[in-house]
Amino acid sequence: MDLGISGKTALVTGASRGIGLAIAQTLAAEGVRVVGAARTVTPELEKVAAATVAVDLSTRQGARSVVDRALAAVGGIDFLVNNVGGGDPAGLSLGGVLDVEDEQWTRTFDLNLFSAVWTTKAALPSVLERTGAIVNISSINARVPTGSPVGYAEAKAALTQFGKRLSEELAPRGVRVNTVSPGLTASPLWTDPERFGGAVAAVSGVAHADLIANLPGQVGVASGRFSEPQEVADLVVFLLSERAANIYGADYVIDGGTLKAA
Template sequence: MDLGLNGKTALVTGASRGIGLAIAETLAAEGVRVAGVARNITSELEKVSVAAISADLSTADGTRTAVAAALAELGGLDILINNVGGGDIELLGLAGVLETEDEQWRNLFDLNLFGVVSTTRAALPSLIERRGAIINVSSINAHAPATGPVGYSEAKAALTSFSKRLSEELGPKGVRVNTVSPGVTGTDIWRGERNLGATLAAVSGVGHAEFLTALPGQFGIASGRISEAAEIAALVTFLASGLAGNIVGADLVIDGGTLKSA
């Protein structure tokens, strides 16, 4: 299937690994000229992007610098993928509200919400001119906050709401805005030996491999397996294409059937 993306331009944030890298790779395979942004540039990102940009997107200065660099390299933006997110949740575990410091709340909102707002505002003039597309990567934690680290779930819920606001404001201007909300995905966050999955396994008193094997059953994942980054990337790439031309303001969940609400 030809998605009609060849020759388009895209800015992908949080693009050095995991879902962001998979998105950058999938877009590039469709002929998109990708500018990838991350704090730490990896060799994998350098291979698939025409510009690998190092920036801290939890700061307003970082977002403006990243967008300016992308525009200088690409000449304009057709697609913005706000994938950056997470933060220290990879090491936090599941402390309660009383045990969670204000600083954690601020850090998680700075990265998962305010960084997206700033990046989007900086990129909007070009996206409006080109009648482009924005896809914000949220999380099923936006719909089930008690299952995620304090502050992260709430920031993702705010991001999902921001996406809906954007879609209604920008839809009449020809810019499509949608949200993709993954469930558990097979990235380093879950499979890495020092990240969230390993932390939760230790809390549960089981080995990491045993925890990952049992995870689909424990989380009620109807498909019986977690998602892979390439699957998230395929959905994002479709949403960025003209074939999704009348999908506006949607929050598309890809979680193997974890969420049970209608």
């Protein structure tokens, strides 16, 4: 299937591993010149990206600077994928509301919501000029509260609503904005025992391998497994393509049947 995006350019945030890396790889395979931004640039990202930017996107200056560097590298931005999110488990409390300091709320919202707001504002003049497209990576936790970390589901709910607002504002000007909301995904966030999955296993008092093996069943994933980053990436790239030319303001869930409501 010809997606009609060869020769375009894209800025992908949080592109060094997991879903972001899979998106960058898939776009590059379709002939898109990708600028990949992440706190730490990996060799895997460097292999497929036209340019890479090491940057902290949880700051306003970081978000603005990554757009400036992307424009300098590829001349303009057709596609923006706001993928960066999650958080450093070392800086997150997995307790309840009374256990969490205000700083965790701020850090979580800066990374999972405001990074997208700041990056979008900086990139939008170029995306508008090129009549491009934006995809925000949210989470099914935007619809279903999660126990921890406090602030994550709330930030993702705001990100999903931000996408709706953007779509209403930009659709008349030809820019498509959509959201993809993954469920459990086999990215390093979960599979790396040194990251969030390992922290959850420790708090739960189980081995990390047992957590990964049993979690889909425990949270009701109908397919019985984690989604793969490539499966999420394929959906994102489709939404950016000409094949999705009349899809505006949608929120696509890819969660193996975790959400049960119609």
